[in-house]
Amino acid sequence: MALFTSMRGRFLLSILLWVALGIGAIWLSSVRLFTMHVEAQYHEELEVHVRELGALTALDGGGRPHLTRPLSDPRYAEPLSGFYWQVTRPGFGTLKSPSMTRGTLNYDVAHSPRILHRMADGPTGHAIVYGFVRDTTGGAPIHFVIATDERHLQRIITAFTRELTVWLALLALALLASGLAIITFGFRPFNRLSAAIEKLRMGSAARVEGHYPDELHPLVADLNAYVERNGEIVARGRVQASALAHSLRTPLAVITDEAERMLEGPRSGAAEILLNQSERMQRQIDYHLARVRSGGSRVGVSTNCRVVDVLSPLLSAMQRCYPDKTFLSEIAEGNLVPMDADDLNEVLSNLLDNAGKWANSEIRVKADGLHILVCDDGPGVATDRREQVFEIGETGADALGGSGLGLAIARSIARDYGGEITLSASASGGLCARLTPPLPGI
Ligand SMILES: Nc1ncnc2c1ncn2[C@@H]1O[C@H](COP(=O)(O)OP(=O)(O)O)[C@@H](O)[C@H]1O
Ligand SMILES: [Mg+2]
Incomplete structure (x- = not known):
């Protein structure tokens, strides 16, 4: 926890300062x-005592x-x-207490009839000396x-200070x-809020609950109003x-007709141009409609999709479309792709449809680390055309009625x-389409 950048750190620092100041002040004043x-x-x-000493002293003859x-x-x-x-x-002469087995006291302090005191050296160290003088x-x-x-006085003070x-x-x-407990308690709503926002981000909640x-x-x-408005705008x-x-669509159909x-x-020359252009327009419309439908609507939402869940129904559908070809999957149960299931479905169905269309007999879906490969044993795509075929409306010379x-x-x-889609040659001379997924969390 960075002390200055996190709120908890700041509170902790303030409490430390506050306690240090308070306790320090109490200590000093006590x-x-x-x-x-x-x-x-x-x-x-x-x-x-000095008064008692005066009272007990008498002079002999x-x-x-x-x-x-x-x-x-x-x-x-x-x-x-x-x-x-x-x-x-x-x-x-001088009288001394039995305790004073050595040394003497300087009686200078006793120079006034009033009791006076000062600090002076005694027989066993620094002493507080009281005295007065009485005339006879x-x-x-x-x-x-x-x-x-x-030292007697100091000892009492030292003992008190130590205990204090x-x-x-x-x-x-x-x-x-207790300060820490207060911080923890006080920050609980923030923890809840960040969990709720995380849920929102993951797509498992539609608003902050x-x-x-x-x-x-x-x-x-x-935040909720913003999320709602955003959703409305997208919709x-x-x-x-x-x-x-x-x-x-309708005007286009009329024009084509x-x-x-x-x-x-x-x-007829002009008619051909019209037809060509109408077809292009139709393709553009279809493309953008498809993008609006799947539109990466969950991009940024960190979901993980099990590839088999999407692939299995797709493969059986493809098998029905291309009954004389074999669709094989080598994808493990645990294979995950950080994409929305609908979007992954759209991607894979396009790749599988191509493979099914162009394969001679066999289509294989494989995993290479986090990458998904769709490979066939068809004619493949020439190296210099592998980028070109990604363009909208690009069907190649030998198009099989595609769009x-x-x-x-x-x-x-x-x-x-x-992520990315790239093409390469497959082992059997056909085409391999590779889906490179994004790094999780992007
Ligand atoms: N598996 C494949 N084998 C051979 N050629 C392919 C394959 N996949 C795509 N292509 C080529 O790329 C072109 C574009 O493919 P695509 O964008 O899916 O359009 P469509 O399938 O509608 O023709 C195809 O027309 C074809 O020439
Ligand atoms: Mg296709």
């Missing part, structure tokens, strides 16, 4: 919101700070846990500092799957062509389909 929320909670907790009891959060007692506190009274009566102030490794990513990926997959969604209704209605054309042919009578008179239309009609029908 991570941001969660980070803000967790950070706020974390900071609030640290503020409580020598002015040295000490804790009246440990901080309530046990993580400050666990070595290198990432949770540290420090109380410094410059000149009087007489002497140095006390600096309270609380630090927590940033998995769930959103699943959601994206579900959305894509079935119920279609509102959006396709006008299209189907237009009318045929009727008019036959009407014309038939209307010419008159000319025949004139043959006896003094103007000279058969080969012209057969070739014209074959060519309508993209």
Whole structure:
């Protein structure tokens, strides 16, 4: 499926884009919101801790700070846990949380009585540091500092992000799957429509049948109207062509009659010309009538015709016409020709009629791949005349009362389909007429 040229491809691309945008936006905003929320909670907790530290700190007689009891959060007692506190009274000593087995905290952040925070390096990496300073009566102030490794905060955010990513990926997959289902469902009427049009093309339906969604209704209605109108035009054309042919018949007959009578008179030369020309006109009429009748009416309709179905009745008819000759068929049951049965019938009957007429004793119908051959053991046609005999009214010198239309009609029908009729010499010295069928699907 070409992504840009097919409608399904375009829809699929749009859905992909839409899902990617939607899920991406949800992912970004969720991570941001969660980070803000967790950070706020974390900071609030640290503020409580530093306040508790301040409340628990007392000075002994020598002015040295000490804790009246440990901080309530046990993580400050666990070595290198990432949770540290420090109380410094410059000149009087520094107190550190049991967790801070190495390093010290820079108490710079604790320079204001208001609780302040910033990011700084702690004993075990980057840390969020909170602090404030408390003045004492007489002497140095006390600096309270609380630090927590940033990695704790990061870990929570990373875990959330990972889980969110998995769930959103699943959601994206579900959305894509439902998008595909929607496309498939939405395109069903189009599939039905193309099947209906195929039926129309195959000739198994005369119009596009079935119920279609509102959006396709006008299209189907237009198509049906077009097909109907086309059919009417073709039918009318045929009727008019036959009407014309038939209307010419009577005047032609009168002219012929008159000319025949004139043959006896003094103007017999002119009468002969009249007769000749009338005969030619009659032949032209017969030829075009035959073409209107079979007219390649189903050309472009991809039907396949079983040759035997057409050939068997034809052969028995020919056998009756030419009782002293033998008609043999070597056509297999499976032999198909992509032509309408009526048209194939017209072609084969013309070829068989010629073969029957000219054969000495035997006529053979053979298959050569997809080609059909009608061969006889008659006199054949000289190589230089093999094209000429296809002309309308061409009967040859030794005509057996023919009209000279058969080969012209057969070739014209074959060519309508993209096929051809050619002549060659048969093995027994007679003539082989070959029907080359069109390639299937043309
Ligand atoms: N099987 C054949 N053997 C010999 N000559 C043939 C054969 N088929 C056709 N012809 C020659 O080609 C001419 C034209 O054939 P066709 O168009 O069928 O007209 P018709 O059969 O009415 O004469 C024939 O008059 C004949 O001279
Ligand atoms: Mg003939």
